[in-house]
Amino acid sequence: xxxxxxxxxxxxxxxxxxxxxxxxxxxxxxxxxxxxxxxxxxxxxxxxxxxxxxxxxxxxxxxxxxxxxxxxxxxxxxxxxxxxxxxxxxxxxxxxxxxxxxxxxxxxxxx
Amino acid sequence: xxxxxxxxxxxxxxxxxxxxxxxxxxxxxxxxxxxxxxxxxxxxxxxxxxxxxxxxxxxxxxxxxxxxxxxxxxxxxxxxxxxxxxxxxxxxxxxxxxxxxxxxxxxxxxxxxxxx
Numbered sequence: 001x002x003x004x005x006x007x008x009x010x011x012x013x014x015x016x017x018x019x020x021x022x023x024x025x026x027x028x029x030x031x032x033x034x035x036x037x038x039x040x041x042x043x044x045x046x047x048x049x050x051x052x053x054x055x056x057x058x059x060x061x062x063x064x065x066x067x068x069x070x071x072x073x074x075x076x077x078x079x080x081x082x083x084x085x086x087x088x089x090x091x092x093x094x095x096x097x098x099x100x101x102x103x104x105x106x107x108x109x110x111x
Numbered sequence: 112x113x114x115x116x117x118x119x120x121x122x123x124x125x126x127x128x129x130x131x132x133x134x135x136x137x138x139x140x141x142x143x144x145x146x147x148x149x150x151x152x153x154x155x156x157x158x159x160x161x162x163x164x165x166x167x168x169x170x171x172x173x174x175x176x177x178x179x180x181x182x183x184x185x186x187x188x189x190x191x192x193x194x195x196x197x198x199x200x201x202x203x204x205x206x207x208x209x210x211x212x213x214x215x216x217x218x219x220x221x222x223x224x225x226x227x
Binding site for chain 1: 154203218
């Protein structure tokens, strides 16, 4: 089955700096890659996603890139703000119509 | 997106008892899923709740421990049976609103279960 690795597990940045979280996946048939943000005590919220027919997608300060050949995708947050502090999960959607999640990254943005 | 509610939001239960968690959606959805999130961990899929048929369980999860019902396209239940402290987790229902493959999944607010 699918295996998704996520790095780093924790990331601390200064407000205004950029943050990058990277994920790799194993199943070459996976073709949908969402990113979720989970604040403390809250449900995971979908923040951006990318499908395998594109290499990059951007939404304001958030961007995601996908390299299907290398089977990795990344989340980029620019101009980080304290409210970006949360746990971020990447996921890969495989042919079995299921999401497999990475282990999560705890992002801390210091004011 | 659909409005998803779960009941109860949290519970504290005794070892050996069972708890049934309800997930209600305000519109008909094709696919509903149940996830477990252990403290400080990622999300693990328990099963896909199939309307009108038996749920499809992932490796490591069995029907006797986690029976699931899905009587219609807006409602599902997950029961955690014969609980032990290791079952202490957040349980989340999730759904795919458009009924398409490879589409967005949205999560309910979760049920925080503590087993003593």
